[in-house]
Amino acid sequence: MTTILDVSRRAGVAKSTVSRVLSGRGYTSEKTRDAVLKAAQELNYRPNVLARNLARQTSDTIGLILPAGANVSRYLASLIDEIHKSAHAAGKDVIMRHIEDLPGQALSSIYDLIDHRCEAVLYYNASSSAHYEETIAVIDEEIEKFPVPVMLLNSYLPKHPNYCVWYEHEKYAAKPVEYLIEKGHRQIAYLSCSLVQRTAQARQIGYQQALSQAGIDYDPQRFIEGLPVSEDGSVPRDMCEVGYLACKELLARDVSFTAICCVNDHLAIGALKALQEHGLNVPNDVALFGFDDSPVLNYFTPSISSVILPSAELISYAVALCFAHLNKTPFPDYQQHHIDAQLVIRDSVTNR
Amino acid sequence: MTTILDVSRRAGVAKSTVSRVLSGRGYTSEKTRDAVLKAAQELNYRPNVLARNLARQTSDTIGLILPAGANVSRYLASLIDEIHKSAHAAGKDVIMRHIEDLPGQALSSIYDLIDHRCEAVLYYNASSSAHYEETIAVIDEEIEKFPVPVMLLNSYLPKHPNYCVWYEHEKYAAKPVEYLIEKGHRQIAYLSCSLVQRTAQARQIGYQQALSQAGIDYDPQRFIEGLPVSEDGSVPRDMCEVGYLACKELLARDVSFTAICCVNDHLAIGALKALQEHGLNVPNDVALFGFDDSPVLNYFTPSISSVILPSAELISYAVALCFAHLNKTPFPDYQQHHIDAQLVIRDSVTNR
Numbered sequence: 001m002t003t004i005l006d007v008s009r010r011a012g013v014a015k016s017t018v019s020r021v022l023s024g025r026g027y028t029s030e031k032t033r034d035a036v037l038k039a040a041q042e043l044n045y046r047p048n049v050l051a052r053n054l055a056r057q058t059s060d061t062i063g064l065i066l067p068a069g070a071n072v073s074r075y076l077a078s079l080i081d082e083i084h085k086s087a088h089a090a091g092k093d094v095i096m097r098h099i100e101d102l103p104g105q106a107l108s109s110i111y112d113l114i115d116h117r118c119e120a121v122l123y124y125n126a127s128s129s130a131h132y133e134e135t136i137a138v139i140d141e142e143i144e145k146f147p148v149p150v151m152l153l154n155s156y157l158p159k160h161p162n163y164c165v166w167y168e169h170e171k172y173a174a175k176p177v178e179y180l181i182e183k184g185h186r187q188i189a190y191l192s193c194s195l196v197q198r199t200a201q202a203r204q205i206g207y208q209q210a211l212s213q214a215g216i217d218y219d220p221q222r223f224i225e226g227l228p229v230s231e232d233g234s235v236p237r238d239m240c241e242v243g244y245l246a247c248k249e250l251l252a253r254d255v256s257f258t259a260i261c262c263v264n265d266h267l268a269i270g271a272l273k274a275l276q277e278h279g280l281n282v283p284n285d286v287a288l289f290g291f292d293d294s295p296v297l298n299y300f301t302p303s304i305s306s307v308i309l310p311s312a313e314l315i316s317y318a319v320a321l322c323f324a325h326l327n328k329t330p331f332p333d334y335q336q337h338h339i340d341a342q343l344v345i346r347d348s349v350t351n352r
Numbered sequence: 353m354t355t356i357l358d359v360s361r362r363a364g365v366a367k368s369t370v371s372r373v374l375s376g377r378g379y380t381s382e383k384t385r386d387a388v389l390k391a392a393q394e395l396n397y398r399p400n401v402l403a404r405n406l407a408r409q410t411s412d413t414i415g416l417i418l419p420a421g422a423n424v425s426r427y428l429a430s431l432i433d434e435i436h437k438s439a440h441a442a443g444k445d446v447i448m449r450h451i452e453d454l455p456g457q458a459l460s461s462i463y464d465l466i467d468h469r470c471e472a473v474l475y476y477n478a479s480s481s482a483h484y485e486e487t488i489a490v491i492d493e494e495i496e497k498f499p500v501p502v503m504l505l506n507s508y509l510p511k512h513p514n515y516c517v518w519y520e521h522e523k524y525a526a527k528p529v530e531y532l533i534e535k536g537h538r539q540i541a542y543l544s545c546s547l548v549q550r551t552a553q554a555r556q557i558g559y560q561q562a563l564s565q566a567g568i569d570y571d572p573q574r575f576i577e578g579l580p581v582s583e584d585g586s587v588p589r590d591m592c593e594v595g596y597l598a599c600k601e602l603l604a605r606d607v608s609f610t611a612i613c614c615v616n617d618h619l620a621i622g623a624l625k626a627l628q629e630h631g632l633n634v635p636n637d638v639a640l641f642g643f644d645d646s647p648v649l650n651y652f653t654p655s656i657s658s659v660i661l662p663s664a665e666l667i668s669y670a671v672a673l674c675f676a677h678l679n680k681t682p683f684p685d686y687q688q689h690h691i692d693a694q695l696v697i698r699d700s701v702t703n704r
Contacts, residue, residue, distance in 0.1 A: 068433065077429065081420065084450040096448050098436040238647035269651045277651075295590035296648060299621045301628075 002045045010039035061093045063113030067126035068098045075311045076124065079318065083122065084318045104317040106135040107142065120148055120326050125155040127198040149325035153318060162331045165318040169199055172341035173206030174306055176289040179343055180259045181214045185287065189257040191246040191267050193239065203263050207236055221255040226267065243270025251278050258286060265290035265297055268304050288348040302347030310339045354397045362391035413445045415465030419478035420450045431670065435474065438671045458487040459494065462502055472678050478636045479550040501677035505670060514683045517670040520634045521551055524693035525558030528641040528659055530693055531654040532611045533566045537639065541574040541609040543619050545591065552615050559613060573607040576617065595622025603630050610638060617642035617649055620656050639659055640700040654699030665691045
């Protein structure tokens with residue numbers, strides 16, 4: 001690769017003169033400037049970005065740490081896109097790092113990106129991480145010691161709310177339950193995926209809180225935790241199948257219900273099939289709610305009601321917060337980003 | 353941030369001695385080594401990765417260039433994950449860059465990552481890019497001039513097949529058509545998304561080739577190009593809706609058909625709804641094929657047949673090819689990666 005030395009030799013000037021010309025800083029005669037530019041062009045010289053970054057001790061780069069495999073989530077995909085767009089608009093690059101779920105990974109991966117002179121680091125704390133609480137505790141404790149802004153995504157930092165972005169899953173999950181209660185339902189079942197997922201735990205709490213607020217006793221018989229793999233643990237199930245089997249288990253239990261809320265749309269799609277195979281009519285016998293509002297819900301008969309997560313709002317808040325840290329401007333206000341979920345009512349629910 | 357100079361001052365030794373101790377290269381006395389390590393620890397010194405990279409003129413980094421918004425594709429998400437996993441297993445990082453679809457972006461973004469001293473650059477050529485052919489031509493011409501290995505993903509380079517990874521969409525798209533012909537169908541319609549997508553163009557060709565090989569005339573009345581936006585161009589349609597409306601248009605035409613193949617699963621889901629609303633029975637009146645094999649196809653009544661793209665095979669080939677370039681080992685063989693599509697037959701197709 002051509003170096004600045006090659007250019008200086010070709011142009012017959014000192015290396016420092018080449019630097020002056022190419023950086024546009026300091027005086028050089030027009031003749032020298034032309035000679036250097038001509039030599040650089042002839043040799044197809046490209047400035048060494050690493051050297052430039054070293055001199056400035058910054059890489060104009062934002063670090064983004066994600067759990068391995070995380071790209072498959074539609075929410076995370078939008079987050080990645082938005083951060084890239086905003087970073088590039090501000091003349092910055094994004095280095096993404098995918099990490100395994102190991103103890104101590106949070107701090108070591110953050111310091112690793114700081115060592116690469118990232119100007120800010122965003123750490124996505126996966127709901128399914130075995131070290132989810134540990135990560136929150138460690139980052140909440142260490143956050144002021146980092147030499148650059150570090151932000152935690154998908155978790156609330158009790159001591160540092162302006163360094164994190166989080167969902168209020170309990171509140172969102174209560175919404176369809178509250179709606180059904182308002183429409184006269186009292187026997188509302190809930191189909192969850194594995195409670196290893198913090199999101200699933202939080203949504204279960206939201207379901208229970210909505211019942212409790214309406215004075216309805218929580219009946220564990222009406223709650224099913226679907227298994228993500230076959231009974232012998234060998235074959236992973238797709239989420240629709242998890243919902244199908246969870247709903248079959250609910251139907252096999254000695255418990256009545258007039259509505260089902262699901263932790264996500266896929267479980268609701270599977271539940272619809274199980275209900276229809278059982279000879280039940282949706283919505284007349286059983287009302288049904290998904291969660292996430294996939295466009296495909298419109299194409300089932302009946303079309304399936306759902307809940308829209310405030311992903312766009314949360315992403316815009318995360319990006320605004322990150323740039324407030326970088327530019328040392330006031331923090332945006334969480335509430336002002338109108339971060340709340342919305343119901344989408346389709347044919348799968350009806351008044352009692 | 354603590355520098356090597358701070359450590360040398362604290363330990364009372366020269367900077368070069370600190371370098372020797374921390375790199376483990378060259379001789380130092382035990383006493384000096386202990387003093388340096390103690391000072392580094394006390395000052396919480398972290399080696400400057402930029403400086404280290406500059407000295408080695410490499411960043412141990414693979415560059416990956418993707419179209420903005422590309423994360424949403426499930427295939428691309430798997431590709432990103434696999435490249436990250438293989439790179440990290442080899443002790444390398446991945447810098448991802450999302451770029452807009454502008455003329456000349458291919459070369460400028462590749463050179464930009466080369467300037468960052470990436471050891472290899474992977475460029476994903478989006479099927480929907482307005483500069484798709486331009487990118488292929490330019491890279492096929494320039495590829496041997498790049499100072500590091502550059503690979504093109506999602507396109508075939510006629511002069512450099514070992515520098516690219518591609519799908520044989522024509523061949524894959526012919527498969528369900530051939531299957532239907534074998535089962536006695538002669539009047540096979542095809543629902544496409546916008547032909548701006550190169551993938552859609554290629555799949556249309558595959559459909560026509562399969563008909564032609566069986567001696568069946570192609571009837572343009574049986575081919576519909578679904579519109580991605582509302583008629584006034586203002587509202588984007590989800591893909592299921594594109595299929596629903598395309599199928600309604602087909603039904604409105606004065607043409608008979610006993611089977612429909614679709615460019616993707618979403619169009620097939622929309623088509624199923626349109627056919628059922630029209631009072632037609634799937635599969636008895638019309639057989640139906642999607643493409644991509646989403647798990648959700650099992651949950652429709654009838655379940656929808658589809659085609660599995662050889663994504664896993666292609667990704668493993670891409671990663672193997674990239675590391676063959678990096679390690680200067682022999683190129684893997686495309687054919688040996690068994691890169692072919694597979695049919696998944698469900699209730700939506702039946703013998704005539």
